[in-house]
Amino acid sequence: MLKRPLIEEYPEYTRSYISLVPDGDITDILASQSDNTYTLLSNLSEAEANFRYAEGKWSLSEVVGHLTDTERIMGYRLLRISRGDQTVLPGYSENDYVKEAAFHLRSLTDLLEDYKLVRRSTISLMKGIPQHxxxxxxxxxxxxxxxxxxxxxxxxxxxxxxxxxKEKYLKGDSVKG
Known part of the structure; x- marks a missing residue:
């Protein structure tokens, strides 16, 4: 089982994210998280997927696309760093990525399938990383x-x-509106 990283192993701006992760095997957490996210969102209509809780906020489809894009980038960083690559890896603008991705042109079903494929790829990569x-x-x-x-x-x-x-888009099993 992979040990939880020490606070000095990651940037301060990510502490709030990492603090949300429960104790346990991170591979199992990622796998169950994927199932939970898919189950929560897979029965929404396209209208619900395009819902924005406020002007200028992302739609649910855009959030799913953002999660997938971010995981692709983090997975790439994981590959490079775990292989000992010392190349300085650039950041990215999440807002520019969402704007340029045109997630609204894809169905929620397609976006969720893409999300699940990327998650499976991340878990597969993790399984092949030597302990050291x-x-x-x-x-x-x-x-x-x-x-x-x-x-x-x-x-x-x-x-x-x-x-x-859950707080801004969904109320129980239905989208606010």
Whole structure:
């Protein structure tokens, strides 16, 4: 089981995300999280998927797309850092990515399938990382981070957004409107 990263292994701005991750096997947490997210959102209509709780806020489809894009980037960072690559990895603008992705042109079903595929890919990557490689340190978005911290960031980032989805988009099983 992968140990929880120490606070000095990841940037301060990610602490709130990582603090949301419960104790346990991070691989199991990521797998069950994927199932829970899919189950929660898969029965929504396209109208519900395009709901925005306020002007200028992302739609649910855009949030799902953002989660997937972010996990792809974090997974790539995990691959590079765990393999000992010392290349400084750039950051990205989440708002620009969402704006340019045109998630509204894709069905929620398609976006959720993409999300599940990316999560399976992340878990598969994690299973192939040797134990010693989890402590490797790399630079991403101007900060040092260990390979071990990245899966916890992925899980915490999603927990952060799921909290917002439940509070701002969903009321029980239906979308506010």
């Amino acid at each position: 490689a989890w402590e490797r340190i790399g630079s991403a978005n101007g900060y040092e981070i260990t390979a071990r911290a990245l899966p916890f960031m992925i899980a915490g980032h999603e927990l952060h957004h799921m909290k917002i989805i």
